[in-house]
Structures are given as structure tokens and as C-alpha cells.
Amino acid sequence: MTETMPHPAETDRVVRPSQASVFETLEVAARVVVPTVAVGVVKRRPLMMALAERFQVDRSAIRLLQRLRDDHGSRPLRLAVPGRTIVVLLSPDDVARVLAETPDPFSPDTVEKHAALGKFQPHGSLVSRNRPRRERRRFNEAVLEEHRPLHHLAAPMLARINEECDHLAEEAQAAGRLDWRRFQRSWNRLVRRVVFGDAAADDRAVTAALNALRRSANWAYLTPRREQIREALTERLREYLDRAESGTLAAAIAREDPDPAVHPADQVAHWLFAFDAAGMALMRTLALLAVNRGHRHVARCELGASAPDLPEELPYLRACVLESLRLWPTTPLLLRESTTETRWGPETLPEGTSFVIYTPLFHRDRERLPFADRFSPDVWTDGTAEADPALVPFSGGPARCPAENLTLFTVTSALARLLRHGEYRLASGHPLYTGRPEPATLDPFSLSFNTTAM
Numbered sequence: 001m002t003e004t005m006p007h008p009a010e011t012d013r014v015v016r017p018s019q020a021s022v023f024e025t026l027e028v029a030a031r032v033v034v035p036t037v038a039v040g041v042v043k044r045r046p047l048m049m050a051l052a053e054r055f056q057v058d059r060s061a062i063r064l065l066q067r068l069r070d071d072h073g074s075r076p077l078r079l080a081v082p083g084r085t086i087v088v089l090l091s092p093d094d095v096a097r098v099l100a101e102t103p104d105p106f107s108p109d110t111v112e113k114h115a116a117l118g119k120f121q122p123h124g125s126l127v128s129r130n131r132p133r134r135e136r137r138r139f140n141e142a143v144l145e146e147h148r149p150l151h152h153l154a155a156p157m158l159a160r161i162n163e164e165c166d167h168l169a170e171e172a173q174a175a176g177r178l179d180w181r182r183f184q185r186s187w188n189r190l191v192r193r194v195v196f197g198d199a200a201a202d203d204r205a206v207t208a209a210l211n212a213l214r215r216s217a218n219w220a221y222l223t224p225r226r227e228q229i230r231e232a233l234t235e236r237l238r239e240y241l242d243r244a245e246s247g248t249l250a251a252a253i254a255r256e257d258p259d260p261a262v263h264p265a266d267q268v269a270h271w272l273f274a275f276d277a278a279g280m281a282l283m284r285t286l287a288l289l290a291v292n293r294g295h296r297h298v299a300r301c302e303l304g305a306s307a308p309d310l311p312e313e314l315p316y317l318r319a320c321v322l323e324s325l326r327l328w329p330t331t332p333l334l335l336r337e338s339t340t341e342t343r344w345g346p347e348t349l350p351e352g353t354s355f356v357i358y359t360p361l362f363h364r365d366r367e368r369l370p371f372a373d374r375f376s377p378d379v380w381t382d383g384t385a386e387a388d389p390a391l392v393p394f395s396g397g398p399a400r401c402p403a404e405n406l407t408l409f410t411v412t413s414a415l416a417r418l419l420r421h422g423e424y425r426l427a428s429g430h431p432l433y434t435g436r437p438e439p440a441t442l443d444p445f446s447l448s449f450n451t452t453a454m
């Protein structure tokens with residue numbers, strides 16, 4: 001069993017037990033949990049995101065957890081919650097352990113996740129256990145081609161990505177502006193085409209139905225399930241999967257012969273939901289490149305040396321996308337629930353303990369990372385990020401996102417296409433400035449760019 005490494009603060013002073021007081025627990029609730037839940041865990045709420053940016057809520061959460069780590073040491077911090085054992089992880093080693101020892105004894109299928117994701121993907125991989133989880137995970141890994149930087153369908157995918165981005169760039173240039181609304185319309189079309197094919201390009205109803213369920217999922221067990229909408233959505237997804245248009249993920253599914261426990265439509269509902277995060281990462285990366293001339297120059301050089309119509313990895317641009325996800329992780333809370341008793345140094349935590357990993361603490365830890373608040377894409381190519389078990393925008397271990405490669409390919413290719421069309425200057429009213437520390441919270445929905453042709 002892994003032992004927890006002591007935090008430097010523990011070696012030169014007396015450490016209080018790793019039990020938070022009631023007041024400290026209320027602070028964690030008010031400064032970490034409430035803001036994260038308020039912005040919408042499953043479907044972001046634009047108004048709340050704007051407020052979160054205004055008050056830089058992630059900074060306050062990070063500072064609180066750093067203070068608690070100084071006061072209590074870095075062992076899992078038990079919150080004072082009656083009737084449940086909930087601990088917050090404060091050390092990178094513990095993050096590494098919990099992610100590596102997933103799904104047993106640390107199951108990703110937690111009470112909260114089950115209540116939320118169950119509203120639109122009751123058979124989703126993340127909300128499953130035992131054999132169904134194994135089959136669903138295996139299916140996702142196979143169809144999404146977890147270990148291949150370029151999916152075997154990368155070429156037909158790229159053709160669709162390029163068409164959508166050409167159209168978006170032309171529209172934005174005609175209007176002189178690229179904003180979230182315009183971007184989102186194109187992004188949703190692009191996602192439907194990559195997943196289902198051209199027949200779904202204009203099927204906004206399918207996205208709207210999923211969004212309605214996701215809004216309800218934000219409230220987890222506080223609102224009832226909307227079974228009628230879910231059944232209609234599942235039916236629609238099945239129709240697209242049966243059609244299996246060539247060159248799409250639906251066609252990749254058709255090559256599989258999944259176990260009946262898999263429920264492919266539920267896995268696909270997760271994919272459509274998760275592509276939203278990819279869109280946010282794209283807009284944030286575009287913003288970072290807009291204010292960082294040096295990095296923009298390197299990215300443009302990489303584009304200059306590559307062919308626009310051939311699928312390529314584009315390692316530098318890919319690192320920029322990963323870096324935007326380090327700075328602003330789209331899954332800020334990684335949750336696990338233990339299936340047995342677990343030992344943590346001198347302490348034992350009971351079966352059913354909830355483990356909370358708040359990733360911004362580790363991604364933006366000024367006490368550990370010299371580049372914490374700086375846009376530093378190089379950490380993703382020089383081995384720095386790889387060596388740090390707590391830099392986990394796509395999670396880690398056996399529940400790591402199986403679509404990391406596919407997502408990075410899609411976002412990087414779309415970004416590349418947009419950059420080939422023109423220049424993007426950030427319009428005013430955002431918190432990003434050249435040479436200043438990056439803000440802890442960045443609302444993607446209020447980003448907008450003045451665009452000009454190359």
C-alpha cells in the first residue's frame with residue numbers, strides 16, 4: 001500500500017490531525033464546492049461563468065486548500081460532514097495513487113456522479129462498476145482508439161473539420177468578429193458530423209435534447225429524471241448509429257461487436273457532452289495565442305511546415321491546447337468512492353469514503369510549479385508535465401479519458417484551420433494580458449476576437 005509523502009511544512013512544525021474543523025469544512029463548501037457546482041458541472045451556465053471570472057473563484061479555492069495543507073499537512077483531509085466520510089486530497093502522490101488504483105478500490109462511480117450523469121447516460125462508463133464497467137471501458141478504448149495519436153478515420157474527420165472551420169472563418173471575417181455564439185453553432189455542427197456524419201449536420205434538435213438533460217443533470221438528485229426526453233434522445237442516437245455513415249465514429253462503432261452491457265447510445269451521449277469541453281479548450285487556446293505573440297509565432301511556423309489537408313499531430317499546437325487545459329481544467333473535480341477500507345499512513349478510511357481531487361490546486365500550485373500561472377506549452381513537450389502525476393487535465397490511470405488523442409486531434413486541427421485563415425485579436429473586456437500571470441478563472445463564453453484575413 002502506498003504511503004503518503006510528508007509535505008515540507010510537516011517536517012519543521014507540529015501538524016494538526018488531518019481532520020478539518022466544522023468551520024474549515026464550511027470554508028471548503030463555500031469556496032471550492034459551491035462555486036464549482038454553481039457554474040454547472042455537467043452543463044456550464046454562462047451567467048455564472050461570467051460571475052466566476054469576475055470574482056476569480058478558482059484563486060480563492062486554491063488559496064484555501066494551500067492554507068489547509070500548510071495547517072494540516074498533506075495527508076487526505078477529512079471534512080466534518082455528518083454521516084459520510086469525505087476527504088480532500090492535498091498531495092500529488094495521493095492523487096497518483098487514487099487515479100492509478102481505479103476502479104478498485106477507488107471507483108469513479110460515485111453517488112454524485114451517478115445522480116448527475118445517470119440523467120442522460122445511465123449506462124455510461126464512468127457511472128458503472130464491475131463487468132459492465134469493464135465492457136464499456138473496453139468499447140470506448142477500442143472505438144476512440146485511445147492509444148493512437150491519429151485515429152484511423154483522421155482523414156475523413158479532418159475533411160469535415162476543415163469544411164466547418166472554413167465556413168466559420170469566412171463568416172467571422174465577414175462580420176469582423178468571432179464570438180462564442182458563432183463558434184458554438186459551428187462547433188456543434190462539426191461534432192455531429194464527426195460523430196454521426198453529414199446527415200446530422202443540421203440536427204440541432206439532438207444537441208438541444210441532450211442539453212436539456214444536461215441542465216437537469218447539473219442538479220443531480222435534486223430534480224427528477226426526464227425519462228421521456230431521454231428515451232427520445234436514445235432512439236435518435238440509435239438511428240444515427242444504425243446508419244453508420246462512412247468515415248465517422250458511428251462507422252467505427254459498426255465495426256465493433258459490443259457486449260449487450262455496453263449500450264453504445266449511452267457511450268455516445270457522453271461523447272457529445274464531452275466535446276463541449278473541447279470547444280471551450282479551443283476558444284481559450286485561441287485567446288492565449290492572441291495575447292502571446294512569441295508562442296503564436298512558433299505555432300504559425302509549425303503550420304507553415306505542415307500540409308493543410310493531411311492529418312498531422314502538430315505537436316506544438318497540441319501542447320498549447322493541453323496547456324490551456326492545465327490552466328483552466330474543464331473537469332476541475334475528479335471524484336472517487338472507495339469499495340473497501342483503505343490505509344493512509346497511520347490512518348484507515350472506511351469503505352464508501354468519497355475522495356475529492358480539485359485539479360486547479362495541483363495545476364496552479366505556485367509552491368510547487370515555477371510555471372504555475374504562466375502559459376508554458378513547453379512543459380507538455382519537454383517531459384515536465386509527464387513527470388508530474390498531478391497535472392491531469394484528462395485524468396490518469398485506468399479511467400483516464402480514452403478520447404484524449406482524438407480530442408487533441410480534433411481541437412488542434414480546427415485551431416490550425418482557423419489560424420490559417422487569419423489573425424485573431426482579443427476584443428476588450430477579458431482578463432488576459434501579455435506578460436501577466438494567467439487569471440485563475442477564464443470564462444470561455446465571453447471571449448470574442450476581432451478577425452482579419454491573412
Ligand code: HEM
Pocket residue numbers: 108125126127137140144270271272274275277278279281325330331334335392393394395396398399400401402403404406407
Ligand atoms: C477537452 C476535452 C476533454 C477533456 C478535458 C476530458 C477529460 C476527461 C476526464 C478528466 C475524464 C476522467 C474523469 C475521471 O477520472 O473521473 C474523462 C473520461 C472520459 N472521457 Fe473525456 N475529456 C474530454 C473530451 C472527451 C471526448 C470528446 C470524448 C469522446 C469522444 C471523451 C470520452 C470520455 C470517456 C468515455 C470517459 C470515461 C472513461 C472511463 O469511464 O474510464 N472525452 N474525460
